[in-house]
Amino acid sequence: xxxxxxxxxxxxxxxxxxxxxxxxxxxxxxxxxxxxxxxxxxxxxxxxxxxxxxxxxxxxxxxxxxxxxxxxxxxxxxxxxxxxxxxxxxxxxxxxxxxxxxxxxxxxxxxxxxxxxxxxxxxxxxxxxxxxxxxxxxxxxxxxxxxxxxxxxxxxxxxxxxxxxxxxxxxxxxxxxxxxx
Amino acid sequence: xxxxxxxxxxxxxxxxxxxxxxxxxxxxxxxxxxxxxxxxxxxxxxxxxxxxxxxxxxxxxxxxxxxxxxxxxxxxxxxxxxxxxxxxxxxxxxxxxxxxxxxxxxxxxxxxxxxxxxxxxxxxxxxxxxxxxxxxxxxxxxxxxxxxxxxxxxxxxxxxxxxxxxxxxxxxxxxxxxxxxxxxxxxxx
Numbered sequence: 001x002x003x004x005x006x007x008x009x010x011x012x013x014x015x016x017x018x019x020x021x022x023x024x025x026x027x028x029x030x031x032x033x034x035x036x037x038x039x040x041x042x043x044x045x046x047x048x049x050x051x052x053x054x055x056x057x058x059x060x061x062x063x064x065x066x067x068x069x070x071x072x073x074x075x076x077x078x079x080x081x082x083x084x085x086x087x088x089x090x091x092x093x094x095x096x097x098x099x100x101x102x103x104x105x106x107x108x109x110x111x112x113x114x115x116x117x118x119x120x121x122x123x124x125x126x127x128x129x130x131x132x133x134x135x136x137x138x139x140x141x142x143x144x145x146x147x148x149x150x151x152x153x154x155x156x157x158x159x160x161x162x163x164x165x166x167x168x169x170x171x172x173x174x175x176x177x178x179x180x181x
Numbered sequence: 182x183x184x185x186x187x188x189x190x191x192x193x194x195x196x197x198x199x200x201x202x203x204x205x206x207x208x209x210x211x212x213x214x215x216x217x218x219x220x221x222x223x224x225x226x227x228x229x230x231x232x233x234x235x236x237x238x239x240x241x242x243x244x245x246x247x248x249x250x251x252x253x254x255x256x257x258x259x260x261x262x263x264x265x266x267x268x269x270x271x272x273x274x275x276x277x278x279x280x281x282x283x284x285x286x287x288x289x290x291x292x293x294x295x296x297x298x299x300x301x302x303x304x305x306x307x308x309x310x311x312x313x314x315x316x317x318x319x320x321x322x323x324x325x326x327x328x329x330x331x332x333x334x335x336x337x338x339x340x341x342x343x344x345x346x347x348x349x350x351x352x353x354x355x356x357x358x359x360x361x362x363x364x365x366x367x368x369x370x
Contacts, residue, residue, distance in 0.1 A: 017353050021231075021238030022201040023305040027352050047291055050298030051274060057267030058239035059201040065271040070279075077272050085260055088236030092244035093256050095230055103229040107364055112233045114363020116313045117334040118355050121342035123306050127299065134295040143293055147300035152307065159199050162297055169293020170286055 002039065002071050004079045010037070011064050011083030020119040022059040023049075027126040029060075033067055040067055043133040054162035060084055139172050183251050184258045190216075191243055191262030202231075202239025205263070209242065218250045239263060314338065333368055 010032055018028040026049065033039045040048070045063075052062035061081055068080025095102045102108060135144050143165055150156055190212055198204040206228065213219055219227075227249070231241035240260055247259025281287045311317070313334060320329035341355050363369060 015236045017235060017356070019235050019356060020309070021236070021241070023302050024309065025237065026302065031352055043295070046295050046298050049302065050291070050294040051278075052271070053201065053298060053301055054199065055267070055270050055274065056197060056199050057195050057264065057270070058205075058237045060237035061240065061264045061267050062271050065268050066275055069272055069275045074272055077268060077275070081264055081268050084237065085240045085264060088234070088240040089244050089256060089260050091234050091236065092230070092241050093248060093253060095234065096245055096248040096256075103226065103233050106367075106369070108233060109369035110363045110367050111360035111369075112363065113334065113368035114337065114359040114361070114366075115356055116309075117338040117363075117368075118341050118359035120306075120310055120313055120338045121345060122352055122355065123302070123309065124342060125345045127302055127306060130302075131299055134299045140292065140296040144296035144300045144303075147297045148303050151301055151304035157199070158301060161301065162294060165293040165297030165300075166290040167293070169291065170289045173285070173289030173292065 004072055004075060007068055007072060007076055008079050008083040011068070011080045012086055014060075014064075015084040015087035018060075019115055020123075024119045024123055025060045026130075027122040029063060029067075030126050030129060039071055041133070042130055044070070046130050046134045050162060054159040143168055184254055187247060187250055187255055188258045188262040191247075191259045192265055194243075195263040196266040198239070202237055202242065205239045205242060209246065212246070219246065223249065333366060337362060337368070 014025065014028050014032055018025040030042065030045060034042050034045055045067075048063050048066040049059070052059045052066065055062055061084060064080040064084040065077040069077035072079070099105075135141050147161055147165055150161055151158070194205050194208045194212075198208055209224055210221060213221055213224055224246075227242055227245040228238075231238045231245060234241055240263065243259040243263040244256045247255035247257070249255070251258070278287070314331050315329055316331050317329065320326070337359060341359060344350070345355065
C-alpha cells in the first residue's frame with residue numbers, strides 16, 4: 001500500500017538502518033524500494049542516483065525526493081525526505097546532547113571497523129545487482145570504463161562527468177539512427 | 182536571529198554542494214572560520230560522529246552543527262535548510278522527467294547516464310576500499326608490503342560478501358553481525 005504514511009515509515013527505516021551515507025546507502029534503497037516493495041525498478045533507481053549525483057545536495061535526500069515524488073507527487077517527495085532525515089536528527093541530537101565523546105569510545109570504534117568492512121561488501125553487492133540494468137551493451141560498458149577512469153585519475157567534477165556521459169548517450173543514439181538508415 | 186542566519190547559511194550549502202554529503206565539508210570549514218560558531222577541531226569530531234551513525238552524512242553533520250550552534254532549534258533549522266534546495270530542485274527535475282520520459286533524446290541521455298552513475302558509484306566504492314581495507318600510512322612508514330593490507334578486515338568483507346551472494350538476508354543482519362565481530366576481535370585497534 002502506497003500511502004504517505006507508509007512512504008514516511010519506509011524512508012524512516014532506511015534512514016535508521018543505513019550506514020556510511022550517500023552511495024553506501026544504495027544497498028538499503030535497493031533492498032527496501034525495489035526488491036521488497038517494487039515501488040521503483042532497478043533501472044529507475046540508477047537513473048535517480050545518476051541525477052542525484054549531479055544536482056546539489058545530499059545524494060540520499062535527492063534520491064528520496066525523487067522516489068517519493070514518483071509515487072505520490074510533491075507531497076510524496078516532501079514526506080520521503082522528512083522520513084529519511086528524521087532518524088539522523090533524533091540520533092545526532094541525542095549524541096550531541098548526551099555523548100560528547102561517542103566516536104572515541106573503544107567499543108564504538110571496534111564495532112564501526114567491522115561495520116565499515118560490511119559496507120564494502122554491501123556496496124559491491126549492490127553495484128553487481130544494478131550493473132545488470134545499467135550496463136546492457138558494449139557502448140554502455142565503454143562509457144562505464146571511461147567514466148570510472150576519469151573519476152579515479154582526474155580531478156574533474158562529478159557534474160561534468162555526468163553531463164558528458166548524458167551527451168555521449170545522445171550522440172551515440174544519433175549515430176546509430178543514422179547508420180540504421 | 183541566529184536561527185535565521187543558520188537556515189540561510191545551510192540553504193546556501195545545500196544549493197552549492199554538488200556530489201553528496203562529503204561535498205558539504207569544505208563549506209563547513211568556511212562556516213567555522215567566518216562565523217566562529219565552532220572550531221575546526223569541533224568539526225573533525227562532528228565528521229567522525231556523522232560517519233559513525235546511521236543516515237545521510239550531510240544531514241548528520243548539519244544536525245550536529247545546528248545543535249552546537251543553537252540547540253534543538255538549531256538542529257532542526259540547519260537540517261531543513263540543507264535539504265530545502267534539494268527538494269525544490271529535484272521536484273522540478275522529476276516533473277520534467279515525467280513529462281519527457283518517453284522522449285527519445287531523454288531516453289538516449291539516460292542510456293549514457295546510467296553507466297556513468299555506476300562508474301561514479303564504483304569509484305566511490307574503491308575509495309571506501311582504500312580507506313577501510315588498506316593501511317597506507319603504516320605501509321608508507323614501514324615499507325613492508327604486508328603492512329599495507331588489513332587482513333582481518335579483508336577476510337571479514339570477503340566472508341560477508343560470499344554470504345550476501347548466497348543468502349538474501351536483510352542488510353541489517355550483516356551490519357549487526359559485523360559490528361559484533363568488530364567488538365569481539367577489537368578490529369578498531
